[in-house]
Amino acid sequence: MKNLTVLGTGVLGSQIAFQAAYQGKDVVAYDLTDEILAKLTDRWEYLKPLYLRDLPDATEEKLNAAIGRIRTSSDLADALQDAEIVIEAVPEVLQIKRDTWAKAGAAAPPHTVFATNSSTLLPRDIADATGRPEKFLALHFANEVWRQNTGEVMGHVGTDPKYLDAVAEFAEEIGMVPVRLKKEQPGYIVNSLLVPFMTAASKLYARDVADVEAIDETWRRATGAPLGPFEIYDIIGMETPYNLNRHSDDPELREFAETLKREFIDKGRLGRSVGKGFYDYD
Numbered sequence: 001m002k003n004l005t006v007l008g009t010g011v012l013g014s015q016i017a018f019q020a021a022y023q024g025k026d027v028v029a030y031d032l033t034d035e036i037l038a039k040l041t042d043r044w045e046y047l048k049p050l051y052l053r054d055l056p057d058a059t060e061e062k063l064n065a066a067i068g069r070i071r072t073s074s075d076l077a078d079a080l081q082d083a084e085i086v087i088e089a090v091p092e093v094l095q096i097k098r099d100t101w102a103k104a105g106a107a108a109p110p111h112t113v114f115a116t117n118s119s120t121l122l123p124r125d126i127a128d129a130t131g132r133p134e135k136f137l138a139l140h141f142a143n144e145v146w147r148q149n150t151g152e153v154m155g156h157v158g159t160d161p162k163y164l165d166a167v168a169e170f171a172e173e174i175g176m177v178p179v180r181l182k183k184e185q186p187g188y189i190v191n192s193l194l195v196p197f198m199t200a201a202s203k204l205y206a207r208d209v210a211d212v213e214a215i216d217e218t219w220r221r222a223t224g225a226p227l228g229p230f231e232i233y234d235i236i237g238m239e240t241p242y243n244l245n246r247h248s249d250d251p252e253l254r255e256f257a258e259t260l261k262r263e264f265i266d267k268g269r270l271g272r273s274v275g276k277g278f279y280d281y282d
């Protein structure tokens with residue numbers, strides 16, 4: 001599969017588009033408006049030095065060639081006309097995902113394979129909206145896809161195994177290490193481990209048990225881990241934890257979500273991609 005369309009060009013969508021183009025795929029990046037798509041220029045400028053820092057084979061020339069392989073479009077039918085695979089990275093809200101896939105299912109050619117990058121939703125809850133459940137599965141990336149390069153491949157019971165194979169192969173072609181899940185698991189492998197950890201940190205913060213610096217340092221020193229939970233939140237970006245926690249049954253987590261909105265999202269402290277979140281970055 002050579003032609004990829006990415007739906008949603010935020011934190012993850014922009015990285016997936018850039019990484020696939022870097023590995024030679026032709027990419028169309030779709031988002032709701034041309035104004036949102038115009039921000040991709042800044043995203044590429046953010047990603048380029050990170051590729052140069054982290055990937056020994058990266059050169060300015062290769063990175064510019066990658067950008068040249070990415071076309072943008074805010075017209076869904078236009079964005080999908082040549083797609084062999086679609087990867088969706090729109091907000092983590094079930095109804096937005098279902099609406100997006102219903103429109104994509106109606107507009108894409110019949111052979112196009114569909115993958116969601118959803119972190120917490122299950123493919124079976126979205127599959128029927130696509131109109132082609134046998135070609136629908138999850139391909140889950142981790143943030144900073146060029147170096148945290150797992151590609152968790154997870155179908156639902158109705159996914160035809162040949163598309164699991166095809167998507168795993170595609171993931172490998174774009175520099176991921178595909179990891180096949182044998183069954184549907186909320187949160188895949190990585191978030192089954194990560195979410196309880198981040199939730200515990202969020203509750204320490206909501207209860208004002210210690211400052212974020214102290215929580216992060218304790219975790220790093222005591223375990224040898226490279227990052228503490230709030231440094232990880234800065235990499236993830238604030239929108240995803242906000243959406244995950246704002247309707248929680250747990251009042252402490254709802255309060256954490258409200259704080260994220262008031263003190264971080266509304267003040268533009270969206271995380272490391274914009275240079276500020278829980279911490280300030282150069």
Ligand code: NAD
Nearest residue numbers: 008009010011012013089090091092118119141143236239
């Ligand atoms: P984000 O908020 O940064 O980006 C979402 C993008 O989708 C925005 O550009 C927005 O304009 C666009 N969008 C909104 N509605 C749309 C629609 N109807 N059609 C097309 N585009 C639309 O979010 P994100 O952090 O990139 O997360 C996107 C998805 O990736 C989520 O499902 C999330 O669970 C998953 N994910 C995120 C991370 C992470 O670390 N941020 C990691 C793995 C997976």
